[in-house]
Every structure is written in structure tokens, then in C-alpha cells.
Amino acid sequence: MRVALFVTCVNDTLYPGTGRAVVALLRRLGVDVDFPAAQTCCGQPQFNTGYRHETEPLLRRFATAFRDYDYVVTPSGSCAAMVRDNYPRIGASAAAEGRGDTLSEAAAVAVPRTYELTEFLVDVLDVTDVGAYYPHPVTYHPTCHGLRVLGLGDRPRRLLERVKGIDLRELPGAEECCGFGGTFAVKNAAVSAAMGADKARNVMGTGAEAVCTVDNSCLMHIGGTLTRLGSSVRPVHIAEILASTEGDAR
Structure with a gap:
């Protein structure tokens, strides 16, 4: 192919x-x-x-x-x-x-x-175990386009659950929008910031070291909000978790 x-x-x-x-x-x-x-x-x-x-x-x-x-x-x-x-x-x-x-x-x-x-x-490819290794507590945010337009369903979670060493933690209010929405964040900055703060607090409440999604645009918004709130939680794209191996950890 x-x-x-x-x-x-x-x-x-x-x-x-x-x-x-x-x-x-x-x-x-x-x-x-x-x-x-x-x-x-x-x-x-x-x-x-x-x-x-x-x-x-x-x-x-x-x-x-x-x-x-x-x-x-x-x-x-x-x-x-x-x-x-x-x-x-x-x-x-x-x-x-x-x-x-x-x-x-x-x-x-x-x-x-x-x-x-x-x-x-x-x-x-019909694969869920991609041979990844990521020994960290992680929470997953399903983005709006992935969840509501593409219908990704549990595909990202199925992949994350097979990552060796990961501690996958449930995110409260996971299906709620993070507030980015592209130009929505510019045209409706106050609402966007408030939604982002709600999402970031939920992320922080999981005790995870990292939050991942399938969209870096959403991660940019969530990550920026986490930084402003003084959190050390890292935004990490799911591809980077799935690409990680035990060799990388060493």
C-alpha cells in the first residue's frame, strides 16, 4: 500500500x-x-x-x-x-x-x-498493541472533531490501554469541549478561556503527569491553560506516546 x-x-x-x-x-x-x-x-x-x-x-x-x-x-x-x-x-x-x-x-x-x-x-492495520512503552500516569481528552464528527469512539483508548507501563486515568467531563474551537477561541476569548480552565482543572484532578489527545490544536489550548494555572502536567500528542519505546526510556 x-x-x-x-x-x-x-x-x-x-x-x-x-x-x-x-x-x-x-x-x-x-x-x-x-x-x-x-x-x-x-x-x-x-x-x-x-x-x-x-x-x-x-x-x-x-x-x-x-x-x-x-x-x-x-x-x-x-x-x-x-x-x-x-x-x-x-x-x-x-x-x-x-x-x-x-x-x-x-x-x-x-x-x-x-x-x-x-x-x-x-x-x-488492525492493530492495537503497537509496541509502545510510556511509564507515566496519563489522562486522555477526546477532542470534539474526533468524537463527534469522525466517530473515533474508543479507538484511541484501546491503543493507549495496550501501551506498556502506562497508568491511564479517567478524565472527569471527558466529552466536554476544551474551549479551543479554532477561531472560536479568538472571537469568544472569555468563554473559551473559561471552558479551558474547567478542562484543565479536571485534568489536574486526575493526578496525571500528562494529558493526551489526537489534536495538537486542543493540546495547545489545554497546555497553555495548565501553564497559566501553575500546573506541571505535560500536553502530549497520542502519536508521541504510541511512538515511544523502552529504548527511548533508556
């Missing part, structure tokens, strides 16, 4: 270690991963802010960049959800405006091959 990494803007700019962790993890599982240099933003910030027409070239670029691959794997529930849930809507809207079906065709290329990392591991 031909597999490509869609690293996403947030990871490429702020969290490159997450992208490296995905590659290390998949290669350990026998999957050869390419990185198409033509990839760029999926268009989520533009689309969520109401700029649908400005998103259309990014849809086309995504489909072109990844058209030669069987699977596109991304360590981001929100970006995977953008492709799978919103690309078809964009194509349908363009067609309804009489601007042809090319966007729908591009979406049809992109949607079926795009997987969030934990989906790919569990559903495609």
Missing part, C-alpha cells in the same frame, strides 16, 4: 515532533510513509470562518497532492474531519452554484483515503 503523511499546518509550524512520531511509529509497524511536498493547509480555518470560496483551491490542492496514494494519514482529528465532512459540502455547494462538478470530483478523490492516525492503526 502507498501511504502518505498529511502533517497539517499546526504540526508543521509548532509541533514537528508529532509528525516525526507518526513516521517512526508507522515504519516500526512495517508501513513505508511518504511526505508529498505539495501538501499545504486543508482549508479548515478559512472554511470555519465563512470563506468557502477561498477554501476551494486548497481542496483541489489536497486532492492533487495525495491522488497517487492509497491512504492519507494525519495526526489531527479536526483536519481529517475537514476533509471527510466538509469537502463534500464544498463540492456540492459549488455544483449548486453552477460552477461545475470538478470540486465534487476532487472531494471524491480525497475523502475515502483520508484517515486520522488512530483510525488507520485500528481499522486499516
